[in-house]
Amino acid sequence: MxxxxxxxxxxxxxxxxxxxxxxxxxxxxxxxxxxxxxxxxxxxxxxxxxxxxxxxxxxxxxxxxxxxxxxxxxxxxxxxxxxxxxxxxxxxxxxxxxxxxxxxxxxxxxxxxxxxxxxxxxxxxxxxxxxxxxxxxxxxxxxxxxxxxxSRTVHDAGLKDEAKRTALQVGVSVTPGIDNGTALTLLKKHPDTAALQALAQEHGLTVAGLDDETLSLEARADLVLAASYKKGIDIYTVDELAETLTEAVERMAAEYPQNRVRLKAISGGGGKGQRILAIGEAAKTPEMVREILNEVKTTGVGDNKNVLVELNIETTRHQEIQVLGNGQWSLSLGGRDCSLQMHEQKLLEVSVTQESLSRAHEDAVAGGREQEAEVLAQDLVTLRGMETEAERFGEAVGLDSVSTFECIVDRDKHFFMEMNTRIQVEHRVSELCYGLRFSNPDNAEDSFVVNSLVETMVLLAAHGPHMPKPERVLRSNDTVEARLNATNQALRPNAGGVIEYWSDASAGEIRDDQGISLHNPDTDVFMKYTLAGAYDSNIALLLTEGESRLQTYQRMAEVIRRTKLSGRDLATNLEFHYGLVNWFIGQNINARPTTRFIVPYLTAVGELKRLANNIDLVLAYDRLGKAALEHQPETARAAYQQTLESKYSLLRRPLAELLAEPHVMAGWLSVNQHNYKLQGGGIEWLVNPIQLLADTYYFLDMEYRDDLPAAQVIWDHDHELLQAALDFYAQLSERLQVQSWADVQAKLQLSAAEVGQDEELWVSIQAAHLGFQSGMDILAVLPFIAASTGFFDLTVNPDLTINIPERLLDTELQDLMAKVLAPPPMASSDEILAASGGMFYPRETPEHEAYVELGQHFEAGDPLYIVEVMKMFNKVYAPFSGTVDAVLVEGDGVIISKGQPLFKITPDEVVVIESPDDVRARRRVVTNEFVESMH
Incomplete structure (x- = not known):
């Protein structure tokens, strides 16, 4: 579709x-x-x-x-x-x-x-x-x-330094920092008007206004800089700029010792051209400045190399306002929460509208959730403030098309970051919420509605001055967009894969791609698509809409559940989105994550995977079965054993799928966390495990269908067994006139007389119940993994903030769990392999020496090379210390592939590789811990 x-x-x-x-x-x-x-x-x-x-x-x-x-x-x-x-x-x-x-x-x-x-x-x-x-x-x-x-709007609003100055002039809240690093750099060498005039004369620059005493000295320096850019010459060096910015970082660190500092190129965007300096890392400023300028490709002579220094608001939520105008009027179209991001790349974007917030606030008040209601009320005030400021800023810069007013929100405060003077990738989120009604000023009945922002851009380009200010028309209260990207399970770019199959869009799904999922119109065959590293990692945008945020998320979960993607060397974040969406459904859909949420969340999922890797399902099922068998009468053991064997594949296949897919397991645990209680002697199911198993097959999109290969769905004989169990309990509930699982269990403990049943029939019912429940204890492996890793320590507080355990903020654990989620290529102990494909750069800039050379010793954590993957520059650091014996890739911009040897090395310490016997022993120990926890 x-x-x-x-x-x-x-x-x-x-x-x-x-x-x-x-x-x-x-x-x-x-x-x-x-x-x-x-x-x-x-x-x-x-x-x-x-x-x-x-x-x-x-x-x-x-x-x-x-x-x-x-x-x-x-x-x-x-x-x-x-x-x-x-x-x-x-x-x-x-x-x-x-x-x-x-x-x-x-x-x-x-x-x-x-x-x-x-x-x-x-x-x-x-x-x-x-x-x-x-x-x-x-x-x-x-x-x-x-x-x-x-071009005037692009200059005044698109350049981050100019935009910040304009925002200050029109009363828009901005983040603390400096936006004139280049001007300050120039004034260190040319500190007054006379010196600036001499500089302009030396380089033959025509600069009007240098004698204007109403202008500040920094403004006059900006005039000289603008003239130099126009002429295409440099009047300061990157080293000089880096020195000025380092001093600014040091001042900010002293004034705000608890905050990190963000460096941001004025021409960056979409995550490019930004770096965050950790506390105490001011000395890294020059290195980061060069990385930023390389990334946004402003290292040439005459390029504007200004880089902003801003306070990094640590608890920030990233929100943006959709805004449009015709040069005279400006109108906002609600907001989008883009806080769910990683490496400055947005992942899941959620609409923020006054209608939705008002409804959510009413629901919280009615439900007695006072803290949640208070937060939602404040968010409504904040949204109205941002929308007003967006319109005011749009008019100030003469906005004559569609743009985005970006802010960071910290509880009851918000700060303007920048305006993106283009349509955004996530513009669908806003246009699904609001349409635009343009009406004849002389006759309100004479009107037309536009529901597309691209169409709006065309109209404004063609007829802007004559377009009356429209009114926004509510279409949906809530929308959500998931960016389907070519990334591995740790959300690192994964270029080079080939999509060989993509299921058709399902009901309620809005799939926005460049036509990848369309079949060949002549043959109706899916066309294979290569995820080229030359472009960014985005494959498609998946959207759903609804009357509430919960309904919207539930629809997104259903869309992803039914989506099938397959191919060669293909890795996407589809499973990540399934887990994340279900995490919010299971926790609180109104949660307020910050931009720092995703990495701790990934770390928690990595912990699930690490423990899951150490579970032997065959051993666990066998040991649990033997323990249950011991409690059966001698005469019933043979039949019980046969029942256990008949249910092995029914139980093993969905569990194996969940243990293999940690993101999907995270989603399952989240939506099922209230369906059980862990106790010292085992687990108490609050729902019928049979129903939970059926729901799990559905959750995994493995329910019975005869139009799919057996490998993708429940097997025929398992389906018959599961359906028989479901039918049995449905009839039993009707016979006993009870619905809850607790009541069913209580009734089954009674005698036939107590429940008014025939004795022989009642004995057969109890026996059937025992048979259907046999082996179901193996399902407890999932709650066991969650409890053992503290997965639910990551939770939503009553005030909608998210409690992130301290351990999940540990950078070493984060790096380790990223490798658990996406194991690096297997290498021998004397080589370093490429973790991903891309463009290889051995040095910081063409003017710099290579990070490592033949015969050079390096320490763990030293930079080895840069790989450009899908437009992002990733610096790769040494995982251990050693000496370079051979450099296997020569030159800048060389294309490398995942797993390709890059360096031959002699490590300082011998790497010990775990033997298969050691792996089996470790898995046996952990599996036995699970089995013993059930007794």
């Missing part, structure tokens, strides 16, 4: 064919005269193509990067097949260029393509080109209509 489902959904469809509208006032806003060139890729490209088509815009084209050719083998991407005219597909080396020179070449190339092919407008989606002021200005200068914020 993909985007087609989205666009054909009545909930989402709106009045797109304005040219055919009966109203003259509405028809004037037709956009059929636009001929856009799409210069981005991914889901937003597919969405733009669909939206343009439905709007009646028939002439549009796309850029196609050379790197796209490695994604689909021997075929164009599905979204490209709808082009009947190949002349509308324009090939370029890449979309944006690796440095300033290449970016300028690409801009000129795009302008040339537009002129030569009759395009009059440009759509850049949410790629970084969309926020490139020089690119936007060049398009405007070439007479092209840029579908997005104008």
């Amino acid at each position: 993909s985007n087609d489902f989205y666009l054909n959904n009545p909930l989402i469809h709106a009045d797109r064919q304005l040219a055919n509208h009966s109203s003259n006032w509405v028809r004037q806003f037709s956009c059929e005269h636009l001929r856009p060139l799409i210069i981005c890729r991914g889901p937003i490209r597919k969405e733009a193509m669909d939206v343009f088509t439905e709007m009646g815009i028939s002439h549009f084209g796309i850029l196609l990067s050379e790197k796209d050719s490695i994604v689909y083998r021997n075929a164009l991407a599905p979204e490209l097949r709808q082009f009947t005219d190949p002349d509308r597909v324009h090939r370029v080396p890449d979309y944006s260029g690796a440095n300033k020179e290449e970016r300028n070449q690409r801009i000129a190339q795009i302008i040339g393509i537009a002129r030569d092919n009759g395009y009059n407008s440009i759509f850049a989606g949410y790629g970084f080109m969309a926020e490139d002021e020089a690119m936007v200005a060049a398009m405007e200068g070439a007479g092209l209509n840029f579908i997005g914020p104008c």
Whole structure:
């Protein structure tokens, strides 16, 4: 279904064919005269193509990067097949260029393509080109209509330092820190107006306003800097800038000793160009600054290298407000909570609307949950404040399209971070909550509704000054979006995998991808898709909506439950999302996680996996069965043993699945935590274990279906046995007139006379009950693992904060559990292997020496190399100390694959590899601990 489902959904469809509208006032806003060139890729490209088509815009084209050719083998991407005219597909080396020179070449190339092919407008989606002021200005200068914020807005709002200054001027709360590191760097060498004038004269810079005494000295320094960027020269060095920023970090550390410090490139975004310095790490500032500038590709001569220094709010929640405007008015469309993120990359995004918060507050009050109600009331106040500030800031920067006002929230305080002057990846979250009604100022009945933010961007680009301020129309109270990424179980990028099968979208699912899940229109065969490392890790966006956040999460859980992905060397975060969504369902759907939640959560899941690895299900089932057998009469043991054997696969298969998939096990434990009690002598089930087993098959999407291979579902004979047990207890409950499991058990302990049953029948009922419950003790292995690891110590407090046990914040444990979740490639003791595929860089920058060289000794924790995976730069550190005997990869930007040997080394200490016998002995010890806990 993909985007087609989205666009054909009545909930989402709106009045797109304005040219055919009966109203003259509405028809004037037709956009059929636009001929856009799409210069981005991914889901937003597919969405733009669909939206343009439905709007009646028939002439549009796309850029196609050379790197796209490695994604689909021997075929164009599905979204490209709808082009009947190949002349509308324009090939370029890449979309944006690796440095300033290449970016300028690409801009000129795009302008040339537009002129030569009759395009009059440009759509850049949410790629970084969309926020490139020089690119936007060049398009405007070439007479092209840029579908997005104008260059003035991109400058005033998109550059983080400029945005912060504007925010202060219009009364928007900002985080403590400095935004003018480059100006301060310049003033250290040129400390007054005369020195700045001399500097400008020396470099032939034309700078107006240096004599303006109303400007601060820092503002005058900024004028000189702007002139230098325009001319393309450097008047400060990275070393000088790093020294200034180090001093700022040291001052902030002294003033706020309990907080870490964040460094952020003014041109970064989407997690790129940001680093957090731990307490006491000010000395690492120069290294981090270089990493940041490399990552956002602003190391060239004449690039603006400004980096912000900000206080890192440790308990922060990341929230953002969707905002749009036409240059005169500005309107907010509610918020999104994006706190569930890792490495500055968003994972799960949740709508935050006034309607939803009001309803949740009413429910909390009615339920007597006073602390929860108080938090929700404050969140409502905070949201209204952020929406007001977003509109005020949008008007201040002349916002004339769609953008995002990003904030961090700390209980009752909020701080503006930045404005992203482009449509966001997660824009669907907001547009599913609110539509826009544009009405004739002279006749309110004369109106049309827009439910797409991409369509809104097009309308504002084509008719902005004439567009009246719309009113927002509620569509859904709540929505949630899960980003399906190519990452391993520890959420590290995993490039190079191939998707060979993807199940169709299920009912209620909005799957937003670039057409990956569409079948070949001619053969109805799924087209294999390669997850190329050249792009970011996102595969698709999965969305659901509902009347409440709980309903929305439950629908998301159901969507993920039914989703099947398979392929070669394929790793995604689908299981992670299933576990996480169910964790919130089982805890409290209104929980307020901070941006620091995911790593401790992953660590807790890693602890589950570590213990699960040490459970031998065969041994556990055998020992539990023998213990139960001893309590049976001699005459019944043979039949009991046969029953145990007949149920082995019924019980083992779902348990084996859960032990193998720690994220899924985390979700199961969360939603079932109230279905049992652990006691000294074993476990007390608060629900019928038979029903729990059936629910587990459902949870794993293994319930009986005859249209799937046996390996994916419950086996026939197991299904018959399970169904017989369910039918038995359904009839028993009806016969005994009881519903709860406790009441059923109590009745079964009575004599036939006490329950008014026939003696012979009652004996057979009790015997059948004993047989159906035989072997069910093995289910207790899951609660045993949770209890042994303290999984439920990670819990939601009454005030909706999350209690994170201290152990889960230990960085050594976090690193260890990440390796448990995603074991590194097996290596011999004399080599270091690539943990992932990507681009290999042996040095910090081209000007630096390699981290390690032949014959060099290194210590554990020293940097060895950098690998660029899916646009993210990851520095890899030595896991142990040793000496380099050989460097097996030479050069910068070399493509490496996962498991490839990179260095031959002599370790300082001999690595002892655990033998298979040792592994079996360890598993036997842990399994016996579980069995003994049941007695």
